[in-house]
Amino acid sequence: MAGMYAAYHGPKGLKLIAERIHGLTILLSQGLTALGYEQLNEVYFDTLKFDLGDLAKPLTRAGH
Numbered sequence: 886m887a888g889m890y891a892a893y894h895g896p897k898g899l900k901l902i903a904e905r906i907h908g909l910t911i912l913l914s915q916g917l918t919a920l921g922y923e924q925l926n927e928v929y930f931d932t933l934k935f936d937l938g939d940l941a942k943p944l945t946r947a948g949h
Contacts, residue, residue: 892938894916906931910929910930910932917933917935922937922938
């Protein structure tokens with residue numbers, strides 16, 4: 886499936902998609918950081934890890 890996706894979009898298309906995804910990830914990181922959340926990744930492409938502080942407590946309790 887990934888091979889067909891790459892063949893369909895081609896190298897330039899894949900690069901544009903990757904740049905867009907990374908740009909949106911940067912925007913999300915900046916927004917959450919501005920709200921006071923600490924971003925924990927040293928480097929990232931499309932996946933972020935944040936310290937949610939007290940917000941994480943209800944999530945962990947709901948899973949038990």
